[in-house]
Amino acid sequence: MFLVGGAFIYLGIKRRMEPLLLAPIGLGIILANIPGAGLSAYDEGGFLQLVWDYGIRTEILPLLIFIGIGAMTDFGPFLGFPYVAFLGAAAQFGIFGTFLVAFWLLGFPLYDAASVGIIGSADGPTSIYVATKLNSQYVGAIVMAAYSYISMVPIIQRPIMKYLTTRKERLARMPYSPRPISRTTRILFPLGAILVTALVAPMAVPLVGMLMFGNLLRESGVTERLSDTAQNAMTNLVTLVLGIAVGSTMTAEAFLLPQTLMIFALGLFAFALGSATGVLLGKLMYYITKGKVNPIIGACGVSAFPMSARVAQQVAQEEDFSNHILMQAMGANACGQIASAMAGGILLMLVLG
Amino acid sequence: MIQQGLEITGIGMAYIFGGLIAVLLLALLLSYLFKGVPKKEEVAEEPEKPSEEAGKEGEVVAAIAAALVNIEGGAGVSQPGAPRGEGSYWAISGRQAQMASRSLVRRQR
Numbered sequence: 428m429f430l431v432g433g434a435f436i437y438l439g440i441k442r443r444m445e446p447l448l449l450a451p452i453g454l455g456i457i458l459a460n461i462p463g464a465g466l467s468a469y470d471e472g473g474f475l476q477l478v479w480d481y482g483i484r485t486e487i488l489p490l491l492i493f494i495g496i497g498a499m500t501d502f503g504p505f506l507g508f509p510y511v512a513f514l515g516a517a518a519q520f521g522i523f524g525t526f527l528v529a530f531w532l533l534g535f536p537l538y539d540a541a542s543v544g545i546i547g548s549a550d551g552p553t554s555i556y557v558a559t560k561l562n563s564q565y566v567g568a569i570v571m572a573a574y575s576y577i578s579m580v581p582i583i584q585r586p587i588m589k590y591l592t593t594r595k596e597r598l599a600r601m602p603y604s605p606r607p608i609s610r611t612t613r614i615l616f617p618l619g620a621i622l623v624t625a626l627v628a629p630m631a632v633p634l635v636g637m638l639m640f641g642n643l644l645r646e647s648g649v650t651e652r653l654s655d656t657a658q659n660a661m662t663n664l665v666t667l668v669l670g671i672a673v674g675s676t677m678t679a680e681a682f683l684l685p686q687t688l689m690i691f692a693l694g695l696f697a698f699a700l701g702s703a704t705g706v707l708l709g710k711l712m713y714y715i716t717k718g719k720v721n722p723i724i725g726a727c728g729v730s731a732f733p734m735s736a737r738v739a740q741q742v743a744q745e746e747d748f749s750n751h752i753l754m755q756a757m758g759a760n761a762c763g764q765i766a767s768a769m770a771g772g773i774l775l776m777l778v779l780g
Numbered sequence: 781m782i783q784q785g786l787e788i789t790g791i792g793m794a795y796i797f798g799g800l801i802a803v804l805l806l807a808l809l810l811s812y813l814f815k816g817v818p819k820k821e822e823v824a825e826e827p828e829k830p831s832e833e834a835g836k837e838g839e840v841v842a843a844i845a846a847a848l849v850n851i852e853g854g855a856g857v858s859q860p861g862a863p864r865g866e867g868s869y870w871a872i873s874g875r876q877a878q879m880a881s882r883s884l885v886r887r888q889r
Contacts, residue, residue, distance in 0.1 A: 509807035516793075516800040523789040531785040540785075607816030615814070619806040627799035766800055773795045777788045 428679045432456030435571075435674075444578035447663075448551070448670045452571065455674015456682075468676040475675035478668055483559055488669045489552040490637045495662030496552070496764065497641025498654045500732065502616060504758035506608050510712075511724065511755065515762035517708035518728025519770040521547030521701020525693055526774070533689065539563050541778045543690055546573045547697030548767035549580075549729040553634060555673070557771045561778065567676035568687045572694030580734040581741075583695070584702050588723040588742045591706045596713055597746045599721040603754045613646040624769060630779075631772020638768055702726040705759075721752050727759035730767035736760040842879040 432453045439449030459467035459475065468479040482488040505511065526544030529535040535543060542563035545554050554573040558566045576583060589597075617639035624635040644654040702725075709725025723742050727735040736756035743750045 506807050506811060509804045509811075512800040512804035512807075513797075516797045519796045520793060523792045527785045527789045531782050537784075541788075606811065607818045608811070609814040609816035611814040612810040612816065615810055616807065619810065620803055623799065623802045623806055627802060628795055631799075762800070762803075765803060766796065769799050770792070770796055773792050773799070774788075777792055777795075 428460040428677065428682065429457055431677070431682070432460070432674070438575075438578075445574050447666055448574050449578070451667060451670025452574070452674040452677075455671040456677045457674075458671070459675040459678050466675060467678045468672065469678065469681075475672055478672040479675060482668060483555060483672055486556055486559060486633070488665050488672075489556040489559075490633055491665045492552040492662060492669065493634055493637035493768070494641040494644075495657050495665070496732075497617075497638040497643075498645045498657035499662075500638075500642060500645075500761055500764055501757075502642065502761050503608050503613070504754045505761040506612060506616060507605050508603075508755050508758045509762075510720075511728075511759035512762050512766075513712065514705050514708055514725045514728040514759045515766035516728070517725065518701045518705035518763060519548070519766050520704040521549075521697045521699075521729065522767075522770050522774060524700045524704075525697035528696065529693055533693075537778060539565060541774050542566070542569055543693050544697060545569070545771055545774060546576065546690075546694035547701045547729075548770055549573070549577055549698060549701065549731040549735075550764070550767040550771075551577060553730070553767050553771040555669070556634060557775060560775055564681070565686060565690055567673060567682060568690045569694070570673045571677070572691050575691075576694055576698045577731050577734075580731045581738050583698055584726045584735060584738050585742060587699060587702045588706060588726050588739065591703060592710065592722050594746060596710065596722050597743060598750065599713060599718050600750055601719065601721050601724075601752050601755045603751065605754070610646070610648065614643065617642045617646070620765060624772070628769060628773045628776050630776040631769045634768035634771055635765060638764065698729070701729045705729065721750075721755070724752055724756045724759045727756045728763045728766065730760075730763040732760045732764055733757060735763070845879050846875070 432455075435449045435453030435456065437453075438444045439446040439453060455475065458464065465473040466475050467473065468476050470476050522544045524544075525547050526540050529543045530537060530540035533540075538561040542554075542558040542561050542565065545557040546569060548554065551570065551574050555566070555570055558569045563569065621632065621636050621639050624631050641654075641657050644650045644657055705725035705728035706722055707725065708728075709720060709722030712720040712725075713722045721739075721743060723739045724736075727739050729735060736753060736759070739756040740751070740753040743752045
């Protein structure tokens with residue numbers, strides 16, 4: 428396990444793959460596996476056990492992270508081009524498709540299958556929230572897989588964008604004429620999104636509610652101090668504790684299992700499936716609109732914000748340097764944030780009954 | 781088992797599409813009800829047309845630059861019989877053409 432922890436620290440620091448998370452998680456793994464130190468999440472009364480029990484099992488830390496994400500997210504590109512909502516919805520098939528494979532084909536128990544499927548949301552806090560809510564025994568591996576694949580967005584999504592589209596489709600231009608978004612719209616949107624979520628899937632309200640609370644702080648224009656704290660100080664502090672606490676769950680007995688490898692493989696499948704279904708729906712929109720939608724932005728329906736949008740822009744520019752689809756891709760990506768939080772709640776609602 | 785898995789997948793995706801279509805309608809409704817006013821700096825200003833004076837100014841600058849080049853590089857190129865300096869005919873005429881093209885570009889702007 429020291430090697431596993433060391434590998435994550437190496438990937439975080441040397442390879443710059445999600446360093447804010449992989450470095451603390453790596454150190455957490457090492458600390459949890461020191462015999463006699465009492466620092467694993469399973470050692471009664473230990474520091475990290477307390478953090479795990481009071482911070483993560485109670486779902487406080489993932490929800491606090493959601494406030495930070497909401498405060499950092501600008502829904503302007505989505506409000507300017509809201510039709511990308513279809514792409515955000517399609518990309519969530521990665522969650523449900525993987526759940527089906529894990530549950531039906533691989534024989535995972537219902538709750539664990541749902542926890543593995545949520546890796547397809549490409550959203551770390553949602554994965555933690557759902558897996559802990561379902562009391563999955565694989566929380567550590569699920570969170571590791573989620574964050575590892577989020578950091579590998581360019582490697583995973585680029586070939587999917589390329590192989591599922593033709594050159595002609597990738598060359599599709601999406602002229603961006605930004606409609607001015609009024610301040611009232613920006614303020615009312617988070618409130619309306621909470622109401623919509625409450626009507627569709629009440630169990631998604633904690634996730635979407637905190638996301639939109641953070642966004643309201645950002646858009647209100649009168650709570651700059653709170654918005655700034657949510658974006659920086661609070662998110663940094665929570666990330667710090669969250670990373671080391673997640674690492675502390677990965678003791679040798681809990682991690683070195685054949686299921687761990689399976690979870691990593693399923694996580695990759697979930698991520699790729701979500702990106703692929705987004706692109707395929709993008710293709711459908713391309714043909715319906717007679718070439719006015721570039722299908723590669725479909726892959727941005729997952730929640731890896733804003734990396735996914737950047738990759739889409741790069742892929743488009745590889746074909747035509749003057750083709751700019753970044754804002755539409757950001758719109759799809761911002762919608763993916765709402766969609767993945769909603770999907771997490773819907774999955775909980777359906778699995779828990 | 782298969783049926784349960786398929787049900788969760790099917791109903792889950794239906795909920796997701798339903799929820800996001802509702803969010804889409806919300807976004808459209810809000811944008812329709814509360815239309816934004818473009819900020820002043822967002823309104824594209826028409827590029828200033830080059831005035832006659834600006835064009836002349838460019839020509840004057842080009843002429844002075846060309847003259848300076850002639851002086852520095854050996855003024856005699858265009859004057860038959862004058863001693864030739866370091867600058868060759870091709871270099872100087874090339875530089876002059878470059879200056880002329882710059883002033884042309886400026887005029888086009």
